[in-house]
Amino acid sequence: MKKGVVGAILIVAVIVAVLLITGPFGGLLGGLFNGGSSFTANFTTSSGGSNQTVQFNATVAGGSAPFRFIWSFGDGNFSTLQNPKHTFVPGSYTVELIVLDSTDASVTVRKPITVSA
Numbered sequence: 001m002k003k004g005v006v007g008a009i010l011i012v013a014v015i016v017a018v019l020l021i022t023g024p025f026g027g028l029l030g031g032l033f034n035g036g037s038s039f040t041a042n043f044t045t046s047s048g049g050s051n052q053t054v055q056f057n058a059t060v061a062g063g064s065a066p067f068r069f070i071w072s073f074g075d076g077n078f079s080t081l082q083n084p085k086h087t088f089v090p091g092s093y094t095v096e097l098i099v100l101d102s103t104d105a106s107v108t109v110r111k112p113i114t115v116s117a
Contacts, residue, residue: 039063041099041107052115053087056095063101070098074113088115 039062046055060067071079073086074093097109 039099039101039105039107041097041109043095043097043109043111045095045111045113052090052117053085054113054115055083055085056097057083058097058099060099060101063099063105064103066102068100070100072096072098090115090117 039060041058041060043056043058046057047053056071058069067082069080069082071081071084071086072095073079073088074095075088077086079086092112092114094110094112098106099109100106
């Protein structure tokens with residue numbers, strides 16, 4: 001490999017590592033390196049106005065407020081609300097919730113959901 005290519009790969013690796021530790025949401029790995037705090041998170045679901053609209057409710061126990069919430073609904077859509085509503089096309093999805101506290105410690109919860117017509 002040429003020196004320029006190796007150098008470029010090293011620079012990209014460093015940038016990715018820095019973003020994971022300090023990134024736009026406080027760093028998904030930041031809590032591992034700054035002592036973090038211990039907490040748990042969970043979420044429940046309920047149907048909204050139609051079978052395809054789902055209300056998500058996040059709960060957190062422990063940790064250091066304020067908390068940040070990052071939802072991935074498994075269909076390419078995201079939310080940063082604590083308790084979002086989301087409308088799905090009927091099908092099966094894996095919903096992921098990442099909660100970060102003020103020390104950038106994080107907890108991830110994943111659950112499968114099935115949405116019917």
